[in-house]
Amino acid sequence: MARTEIDVEQVSINGLDDPSGDAGIADGHKFQNNGNVLLRIDNDDAAPHTVTFQTQQELEGFAVEDHDVTIAAASTEWYGPFKDIFNVRSGADRGMVYIDYEDSEEEHLTVTVFRI
DSSP states (O other): OOOEEOOEEEOOTTOOOOOOOEEOOTTOEEEEOOSOEEEEEEEOSSSOEEEEEOOOOEETTEEOOOEEEEEOTTEEEEEOOOOGGGSOOSSTTTTEEEEEEOTTTGGGEEEEEEEO
16 A cells, blocks of 8 residues: 555634544555644553654765654644745655554545645
């Protein structure tokens, strides 16, 4: 299977109904980033889980380490904005950010992407 794109919800002065989000999947997600994007991650499990945001840049020839975050048990956490260090540089996914989940634990997470 392939990485699945998450729709980005546009927040405006007119408001936005709270979207339900996308359940975590084994192959990970991707979303279109313009630098004004926030991510909400809900963990419905009694245990914490790790989510990885892949970095797509090198610094003087060295890869920049991916950014791992831990979502606390039974919590909702927010991340962003995402700078261009996370954007895929070329190809069909140019401008996308890749999200990876712990093996066999993704079903406990729901992800929603907002553009402000």
